[in-house]
Structures are given as structure tokens and as C-alpha cells.
Amino acid sequence: MATSLQTSSRVLPLHQSPQARPTTVPAVFRAAARLLAHVGHYQGDYCPDPFDRRSNTPHASRPLSIVAAIRCVASPQGDNPHRISELSEAAVKVLAGRLEVDGEPAWNDEPHHLEGHVAHWGDVEGRTTESAVAVLEAAADANEVAA
Template structure:
């Protein structure tokens, strides 16, 4: 995920292999699950202190929402999206229910909001979010 290495003699860019990013839905869900397992689930926004007013930790190392983890899995940045991340969010939104209902509208921002609403529920834990992402990976692999 790091794109450069800070040393005493300066910044050295690191090579990123094209294979380092997922290319399928199952891979995307599994990478996002690993990101959440390592960083933790964050509720209320993509990452804590998104405007960097109090923290200097890179965003991809902070706890993050499920939507941010899916974006980070495909781009390396929890704020950047990709077609694969949008597809993963859309498929996941249709699997999740919030107060017994699925997403109300089919636009990507509505689907993101639905996934975030599921993740923001009071009793939601990192472990349950990881489990849902792993189950989505398994289900999308079987469907493929």
C-alpha cells in the first residue's frame, strides 16, 4: 500500500506490482476483510480525522468504514474509487438489510450510504464486518 519509503537521504518510490490489487469481486471482498481485520471498523465517516486536523497517520493505515475498505482494497486509498470497488459496493448493498430493508435507490452514493448505514449500526463490530465481507467473497466466487 505504501508508494514511497522515507529515508534519511530522501524519499525512495516503491514499485507496486499490478498483481498487488484485486481483479475480481471475491478477491476484493477478501482484501477489504483483511484491511478491516488489521485496521478496525470505523463508524461515521470513511476514516477518523479525514481532514488530518489531529492525526498524521496515512489514511490507509487508519480504521475505516466498509465502503472505505472496499475502495482501499482496489486503489490503495480509502477515498479513491474504481469500477471494481463500485461493483463490490453494489453487490454487497443488495445482500445487506438495515432495519429489515435493502437499499432504497440504486445510485452508487445510495448504495454506499446503505452499506455505511449497516456498518454504522450500534452493535456492529469489526469481526461482524469482516465476516460479512468474507461471506460476500465466498458467495460471489460461487456465483461466478
């Protein structure tokens, strides 16, 4: 049912804005941080049961890895952690450049390796949702200052 506003003899539809999608790397980091804070951080894969063998729950409602959260919020509907976009790849590249795993930076600039570097950082034993959220928020702050 559409909501409308009647003015004199015309009926104007009220503006119903779709949920805003991030359009910048810092906005992707902030949206991914909010999503992880809501669903939790997942280690070892994009999300539990990524091939839906046991669950019908939407992927964006399950705990997510950092890369999956970034891809999810950068996807057109904001719900697909498997969809790669230019914006999600740019965000992964920036984040990979900020993270070290075992004291080492990302060793290669190829997108697949950058994704693996971010995933390895998130998969470190004891990595918490709070630390993943904090790193995303810090990356957003740093990227806004640099821009």
C-alpha cells in the same frame, strides 16, 4: 539496491512483484476483510480525522468503514479510501444487495445511495470489526459461487 541473479556472463534481475491488487469483486471483499481485521472497523465516517486536521497517519493505517476499506484495496496503490473506481463501485453494489438495514434492502440503485446503505449497515450500534469481516468474507464466497 536491486537483487540480481548471475548466470554465465549475464546478470538477470530477480522478479520483484509489487503487492498484488485485487482484480475481481470477490478478491476486493477478501482484501477489504483482511484490511479491516488489521486496522479495525470505524463507524460514522470513512476513517478517523478524514481531512487530516489532527493526524498525519496514512488513512489506510487508521480504522476504516466498510466502504473505505473496499475503496482502499481497489485503489491503484491500495491506500486511498477516497478514490472511487469501477471495481470498488461494483463491490459496493454487490454488498449493498446482500445487506439489510432495519429489515430493509437498499432502496435505490444509485451509487451514492448504495454506498450509504452499506455505510448505514456498518454504523448500526454495536457493529463489530468481526461482523464486518464476516460479512465481507461471506460476500466473497457467495460471489465466487455465483460466478
